[in-house]
Amino acid sequence: MRSVFAAALMASGAVLSFTGLSTPTAVAQEGETIRSIIVEGNQRIDDRTIQSYLLVEPGDIFDPDRIDLSLKTLFATGLFADATFDKSGSDLVVRVVENPIINRVLFEGNSSLDDDKLREEIQAAPRGIFTAARVQADVQRILELYRQSGRFSATVEPQYKPLEQNRVDLVFVMTEGPVTGVRAINFIGNEEFSDRRLRSEVVTKQSRWWRFFSSNDNYDPGRLEFDRELLRQFYQNRGYYDFRVVSAVADLTPDREDFYITYTIEEGEQYTFGEVNVETQLDKLDSDILRRIVPFRDGDLFRGDAIEDTIDSLTFAAGIAGYAFVDITPRLEADPETNKVNVTFAIDEGPRVYVERINIIGNTRTLDRVIRRELRVVEGDAFNRVLLDRSRNRARALGFFKEVEITERPGSKPDRTVVDIAVQEQPTGELSFSAGFSSVDAFLIDVSVSERNLRGRGQTAVARISASDRQQLVDVRFREPRFLDRNLSAGIDVFSTRSDFLDVSNFETQTIGGGLSLGFPLTENTSLGFRYRLQSDEINVRDLPIIINEDGTFVSSRIQTAGADTPDDFSDDQFRGVTSEDVGTGELLVDQCDIRYSQRNTLCRSERADIASIVGYSFNWDRRNDPIAPTGGFDMSISQDFAGVGGDVTYFRTEATAATYRGIFKGVRASVRVSGGFIDELGDEEGVRINNRFFRGGSSFRGFDVAGLGPREILVQINNETGEETLLQSGNSLGGRAYWQTTGELTIPNYLPEEYGIDTSLFIEAGSVGLLDQDTDFDPPSITGVGTDTTQVLVTRDDLSLRASAGLSVGWDSPFGPIRFDFSQILSREDYDRTETFRFSTQTRF
CATH class of the missing domain: 3.10.20.310 (membrane protein fhac)
Known part of the structure; x- marks a missing residue:
């Protein structure tokens, strides 16, 4: 292995030797012509190619000046390490030494920078020409990369290994040194x-x-x-x-x-805004109207970014008025005596500038067309800063890139500009196996394969198997964002879900089905989607043997085995469930959902297997200024589903949500979200089945347990003398046909290193669930025990009253997946609601 720069000192004709350059050694006689040109020493490059670089040809006279220029032209090609011109009789002899061809480029000693990163940055590449100038430039570039990563003591020594057929292996030997x-x-x-x-x-x-x-x-x-x-x-x-x-x-x-x-x-003195004016000579623009767009007034604290925001707003307003090319110049006049800055925005019709070319840089995986279809400008369009900003937000919203940067540079003409869009790819595929525990789902095992950018085409494919104490799920999904090469998204979903709500509502469900979806944009900020879902729902209520009389009235569900006190629940070991041995004369042993039981729970009416055929749509309006961490704007959506296009179930469900966002200052963002929903049965005499009702709590309403608020069966004790009620036990959650909820959230800085991925926010939740159907969803009070002074009665409560909570939420984007901790304080509740002050949950992203 040899040093490249030692090789430069070798004798004439050696690799990278630039000694021995000469002009013709024999003096030509005046008027003598060149009979022929003879090329010697070439191996890869044929004679004709070399002769084409010369400024002389057979028949020309021997002109030293033109031959000297020919020599310089040969070296300008970068193909030759050495060249000499000699005269042999009437012939011109050109002797060349070709530069070697690079066989391989190798790196040694690099640990902080991988080989792929280095290869992207240097010029040297296999089958390229080996020259000292290029190698030296590559050395400087590698050193610059090390400086950017904080290694200022790094050294790089280029070496080469000669091979046959005038080839070399180029090796960069690096000593990285410590991080500075x-x-x-x-x-x-x-x-x-x-x-x-x-x-x-x-x-x-x-x-x-x-x-x-x-x-x-x-x-x-x-x-x-x-x-x-x-x-x-x-x-x-x-x-x-x-x-x-x-x-x-x-x-x-x-x-x-x-x-x-x-x-x-x-620092200087603190200034406020002074007089604010807008000047324009354009016919369709009114200065007084434009002045109202300016977000600051006389006396407001001076802010530099308010100037830039105003320019964007005025540019957008001018574009709406039909002026695609405007030049807005802010004139700032500071008065040190009053500490005021007077601002005048001068609006003139600017030079017409068009987008000559759009370059996509850094998309090593994502296809160009996937990014370009999100852009709001194309080649040939008028240059528009507002549309470029929208294009950046749309590209970021794809979720395929860590960062998207848009820069402009001059084009081939003064009225042309080139737009460079630099993206940094991030992983979009995931093969994961996770196991964990949360206060909501208890144990959790999740196996999933997902890809949000399949083959770089923007397609989404997910296959997931998940099991927890509450839910088991198998789900396979696929989504094509540009179906049939149109601005139309299409998706298909096949799923099987088993949900266990025995601990909160005494039932469990099994759902198997599939669905199709279709969506398209209506305008720049609105979209409409349609869906169809066909599924089989089976609801099973917990089996509970009871004894009833022949007339169907309740007798008993448990037998006391010891002690004298009545327990608050069925788990006390002094009591046991009834069996056939406990049935007396004229009594029957039946399940609690047996039709012969006259006081059977309304929950039992939902215990059946049905086919649901559901069509629906969703409308979305998104005016956020950033799709990931918005600091301004709003978004809203409304969706409606109709079940009854075939199948056994009929209902009409509507849900709507709206949110607004505001950045207070750096690191502090506020948002307010309002949502609500209503579902009504259509011709079903037994009302809305419990699995189609709304339940809130857990992650959907912090501070309350899963299905922790809303209508519920409760056991109360009534004083026979005064009629006063005392809550003994909260029973099954029944869900509601309607809900409303408002959530306020304030993201606050936690002063922890950003690389930890920890965010904190304060929240307040307010809302309610209820509105059961009095005819079908309420049972008559069921007497479970009669004493001398009190009577125990099982009743249904549906108090559509305010529930509210507030607290602190801490999220951690951990290496094991997103984790969230919620600390809550209840502000308003009903006695029978189930609350929680702490919740720990995990989340799987797709």
Whole structure:
């Protein structure tokens, strides 16, 4: 193995030797012509190709100047390591030494940067030309990559191994050295904000042991310049119009392992907005109307980002008025005496600029057309910043990319621009096996195979098997976002689900079925989807033997075996269930859902197997400013389902939800969501079956247990003398035909490293469930025990009263999957509701 730069010192004709270049050694006589051109030394490149690079040909005179230019032209091709021109009689002899061909490019000593990353960055590649200039450029690029990752002491030595047929193996031997961190970040000149506050605003972080998942604590000079801009934005968004960063200095520590970074800043005075004006000479634009669009007024605190937001708003308003090309220039005049900034927005018709080309960069897996179909502009369209921002949001909403960045650069003409869309792919496929425990589902085992970007075409395929204490699920789904190459999404779903609600409502269900879906956009922000589902539902109520009289009235469901006190439930070992041996004369042993039992529970009416044929639609309106972490805008949806297109079940169900979002300041976002639903039976004399009713609680209403609020059977004790009722036991949850709910949430900073993936929020929930049908959903009171002073009665309660809770929610995007902890405080409830103050849950994403 040889050093590339040692090879450059070898004798003439050796690889990468540039000695021995010459002009003709014999002096041509005046007027003598070239009879022929003879090429020697070439191996891969044929004679004609080499002769085509020369500026002379047979029949020309021997002109030293033209021959010298021919020599330079040969070297400009990069194909030759050496070349000489000689005269042999009337012939011109061209002797060349070809540059080697690279056989392989190898890397040694690299551990922090993988081979694929390095190959993407360097020019050298197999079957490429081997030159010293290119190798040196590759060395510098590799060193730059190491500096960006914080390794300033890294060294790179290029070596080569000669092979037959003028080929070489190129090897980059690297000594990476330690990571150069940031020992401390200090600020000089800051009075209004502490060092700690300013450190939270810059991307560069101080090296600490818990930042092992992040590289932001590695020193990077490029990041330092970005941090200067972040500081400027931070201060200007808080009124400091005159703020500037005087200097940003990075000093290497004596042990050469870390840097001290020191920012010297001048905060200046705090300013407010002064007079705000909009000027325009365009006929279709009214200055007074446009001034109302400006979101700030005289006396408001000066904010730099408010200027940019206003430009976007005015550009959008001008576009609506028919002006695709406008030039909006903000003129800012600061008055140090009053600490006010007067702002004038001058609107003129700008130069017409069109999109010449759109380049998609970084999509190593996702097909170009999957990204391009989300863009709101195409080649040839008028350049529009608002539409580009929408395009970025739509590309991010796909969920295929960690980041999407859009930049523009000049095109081939002054009225042309090139748009580069750089994406960073993230994993979209998952093969997972997980086991866990939550306070809702108890044990959980989940096996799934999912791919949200199948073959890079944007298709979604999921196969999942899940089992928990409450639910067992088998689900296979497929979705095509561009069905028949149209702006139409289509999906198919096959599923089998068994749900156990014995602990909350005394029944369990088994559902097997499949469905089809079809959706399409109506406008830029609205979409409509249709669906059809065919399923078989079987509901089983818990078997409970009871003894009744011949007239169907209740006698007993348990026999006392010891003691004298009546227990609060059936689990007391002093009591046992009734058997055939306990049946007396004129009595019958039946199940609690036996039709001969005159007081059988309304829940028993749902115990049957039916086929449900359901059609429905959903309408969505999304005006959020960001699909992942919105800080402005709203979204809303409404869906309706009709069961009865064939099958045994008939009902009409409507659900609607709406939410609004607002960013308070960095790291703090507020949202308010309102939702509601109603379901009504259509011709079914037995009412809405319990599995089709609405249940709230658990993850859908924090602070309450699963199905913890709403209509419920309860056991009460009535004082025979005063009529006062005392709750003894909460029984089955019955669900409701209607519900409403409002959720307010405030995302707050937790000051933990971002790489931990922990988010915290405060929440408040308010709502209710109820509205049972008095004719079909209520049982007559059932007397379960009669004493001298009291009577025990089983009744149904449907108090559509307010329930409310508040608390703290902590989410962790852990390596084992998303985990959430909810700490709740009940604000309003009914005595028979089931509540919880803590809930731990896991979630599987698809």
